[in-house]
Amino acid sequence: xxxxxxxTTRIGEIIDxxxxxxxxxxxxxxxxxxxxxxxxxxxxxxVKILHQxxxxxxxxxxxxxxxxxxxxxxxxxxxxxxxxxxxxxxGCLYMVLEYxxxxxxxxxxxxxxxxxxxxxxxxxxxxxxGLVSAHAAGVIHRDLKPENVMLVSRDGDADFAKILDFxxxxxxxxxxxxxxxxxxxxxxxxxxxxxASGGQVDERTDLYTVGTVxxxxxxxxxxxxxRDNASQAILAQLTEAPPPLPTSIDTELAQLVxxxxxxxxAHRPQRAVDVASALYRILARxxxxxxxxxxxxxxxxVNSPSRRPPPTEPDVPPLALSGSAPPPDLTDPVPxxxxxxxxxxxxxTTGTPAVRPTPVGALxxxxxVGILVGFGTAVGGxxxxxxx
Numbered sequence: 001x002x003x004x005x006x007x008t009t010r011i012g013e014i015i016d017x018x019x020x021x022x023x024x025x026x027x028x029x030x031x032x033x034x035x036x037x038x039x040x041x042x043x044x045x046x047v048k049i050l051h052q053x054x055x056x057x058x059x060x061x062x063x064x065x066x067x068x069x070x071x072x073x074x075x076x077x078x079x080x081x082x083x084x085x086x087x088x089x090x091g092c093l094y095m096v097l098e099y100x101x102x103x104x105x106x107x108x109x110x111x112x113x114x115x116x117x118x119x120x121x122x123x124x125x126x127x128x129x130g131l132v133s134a135h136a137a138g139v140i141h142r143d144l145k146p147e148n149v150m151l152v153s154r155d156g157d158a159d160f161a162k163i164l165d166f167x168x169x170x171x172x173x174x175x176x177x178x179x180x181x182x183x184x185x186x187x188x189x190x191x192x193x194x195x196a197s198g199g200q201v202d203e204r205t206d207l208y209t210v211g212t213v214x215x216x217x218x219x220x221x222x223x224x225x226x227r228d229n230a231s232q233a234i235l236a237q238l239t240e241a242p243p244p245l246p247t248s249i250d251t252e253l254a255q256l257v258x259x260x261x262x263x264x265x266a267h268r269p270q271r272a273v274d275v276a277s278a279l280y281r282i283l284a285r286x287x288x289x290x291x292x293x294x295x296x297x298x299x300x301x302v303n304s305p306s307r308r309p310p311p312t313e314p315d316v317p318p319l320a321l322s323g324s325a326p327p328p329d330l331t332d333p334v335p336x337x338x339x340x341x342x343x344x345x346x347x348x349t350t351g352t353p354a355v356r357p358t359p360v361g362a363l364x365x366x367x368x369v370g371i372l373v374g375f376g377t378a379v380g381g382x383x384x385x386x387x388x
Contacts, residue, residue, distance in 0.1 A: 011023070021034045021036045023035040032048075033046055034046070045083070046098065050092055064095070066169070074130070076130050076134075078297065079134065082096065105151055113220045115218065124279055126160070132273050141163065141166060141169050142168050191209075194265060203272060204268050206272070211256075212260075219246060245257060
């Protein structure tokens with residue numbers, strides 16, 4: 001069983017002589033998230049602390065560090081920033097993240113329902129610009145969904161989108177492989193077909209989820225929402241066409257969404273830069289005076305002279321641990337795919353979490369994938385579940 005210090009016992013604790021924990025934000029299956037203040041500046045941060053027994057698991061520790069690596073590689077205004085990483089005296093690994101005071105997109109959709117077209121396109125554009133930066137660094141998010149998008153108020157923009165939770169991101173690190181072929185990670189309602197079947201994931205996998213999130217913002221529900229279990233959701237991702245969007249949706253926008261939701265990755269837009277360009281054109285036509293068109297992130301993208309495909313394996317040295325305790329042994333990961341910290345609570349939200357059905361767990365996913373892609377994958381996946 002996962003062990004963790006009671007959240008209230010952390011209040012007042014000072015981490016690495018810099019960050020004083022002042023409030024508990026949320027708990028997840030693998031980690032807890034706190035708000036902390038820098039002892040000298042008073043600036044707020046989010047601190048994600050991995051539960052103690054998981055911190056001593058070499059595979060989980062490697063994934064936690066891989067999440068920090070993903071944040072570190074992706075430097076973009078629409079992606080949450082990681083500033084520190086270390087191990088506490090009690091052995092728990094932690095990371096220090098940008099504190100984002102706002103609500104996640106899932107909560108806002110639950111409260112408000114479908115968005116207007118301009119608002120939906122604007123948020124999708126910001127998310128895609130974040131993915132342009134991630135993909136340029138060789139990072140594939142693999143779990144982009146409304147719960148992993150924060151909407152914060154910044155520079156007069158009440159819907160400034162921030163991507164968070166790179167817990168199951170695909171991050172290129174030479175000499176390490178933490179995911180076994182055929183392993184399935186993600187959220188069934190938002191998985192691309194190739195991801196749901198344990199296949200190869202790449203930029204286009206993230207673009208499918210952009211299409212799913214954009215579809216949900218425009219219609220009020222994900223294209224394959226309402227299934228009874230994860231198996232049915234995965235089967236729908238693999239075999240069913242998404243229901244048509246409302247006829248009131250702009251024709252070009254609806255066509256783009258359906259292209260993003262193509263079952264075959266070869267039939268989708270191939271790069272995030274192409275999707276961002278299309279969303280920019282649509283927003284400029286729907287709302288020529290929209291403030292986001294003049295924002296620094298958008299104008300930098302529009303004026304960028306290069307649209308070359310991103311490098312696939314940037315050589316970034318690993319982060320050093322803060323604190324006096326020795327770092328985890330990450331040089332010899334245990335074979336097989338272990339749980340990743342995506343089950344931890346999302347980074348710092350001050351809003352009320354959405355009331356939303358939780359997808360069925362790993363076992364249902366494994367059984368569905370086993371049926372769909374063969375007995376061998378099912379056996380490997382079942383072993384993963386037994387050691388989850």
